[in-house]
Amino acid sequence: MTKELELSIERLYSTFSRYPFRSEIDGCPCCVSESDKEKLHTKKLRSLEEEDLSRYAFKAITTWGDVEDFKHFLPRILELLSTTNFIVNTFVVLGKVNYGNWTSWPGDEQTAIKEFLISWWTDSVKHKTYFDKEAFVEIYKLLGDIELLINKWVLSFEDNSFITYIDLVINYYKDLLYGKKSFKEIDKETIDKVLAWINDRKGMIEKGFFYFEKVDPEFAEEVSRALYIVEHIK
Template sequence: MIPENLEKSIENLYSTFSQYEISSKIVGCPCCVSDRDKEKIHSKELRDLQEEDLSRYAFKALTTFGNVNDFKHFLPRILELLVDDNLGVSTFVIFGKLEYGSWKNWESEEQEAIKIFLFEWWKYFLERQSYFDKDLFYGIYKLTKNIDKLLQIWKIDITQNNFVVYVDFLKYYYQDFINENDEFKDFNEIDDDKFLKWIKENAKHLEAGFYHYENKDQRFAREISDALYVFEHS
């Protein structure tokens, strides 16, 4: 069940972008977009569109299918489906569409609605998932440049999923971060230092977490031990 604050942020997206009505004809590249693709996005009310209706459009939006106003019309539903991985298109692609559509030049209330949603989504992710999602974390950072907010939300509690995500990050992504591999190379110097400081400060939870789970969940206790080893030897 989606928490109340995330649900409110989604409703705010619908409200904010409601002025962008669907065009009767949305132009698509004839080589890439079929008549059936165009029919699907007109087949239902916006909130009723599902993966099979919207995924093709979401993947092709702006580049070969429709314009910015078309994208703004569908954006609330695209983001809503993306939250629980019900879109069939990756987070990386959709965040790239926002950048391609120059969302930082959109109306201020539109930008704010997106930011509120993104941080509520990050909070929701930390509460329910057991792995670190690099595309989501880095994608939100890249769009907002607000590492402080991301880390403020990611408050570590060894009894909660946010700790599991932290352990997974250390085990599988910490070396990439300190070596500035992949997307992590694009962190600015100040935010890089803030993130590293946060990682080190929260490493104190690893030992306590290991003893907490040693007899309750031996598999996870081993994961914690592996994460501690990576942290201490990187």
């Protein structure tokens, strides 16, 4: 985890600490069982695990509790989402943030969420071994600033940022180019900016091939595939 992400998570806890835990949180009896409710009582907020919060994360606001209840649990949910293989999909969690009309929340809460999303995205491209398409789409939908996301993606051979870039090219370049459903929620102007960003870094792919040819020949073949895609698929 980057220091930036760590600090942004701490800011979430600090900012949303104004929302206390309510011992009685109303939930639809058809959707929320007593055992589901009990899980929220078993531990302190920072100690709640995936199995404690997953059901709540699915049902929050719509059929279990209100926005203020959601804000209480939000720091831990976002921490689990960004640092573990959280069972609840990214589009569900960030969809709840959007459903809760987060752009109308107090300014410091909006800032804390924005800083978290940017830090999480930066951490993702630096440390994951694959391009997290779902996180990319959902974070963009909340922030609405594609330049911010791609400018935060600084390619380097010293971390995984180049590896995630190559994965993007191999697995999603055609989808971006031909308007496939993987990116159906992103408008064409934004897609064109992503494609331009990819193509502007073609020289980095060439350098990456020669770099990894020496240290990881198998990955160098993937780099070669990516270069072919960028140069020949139009």
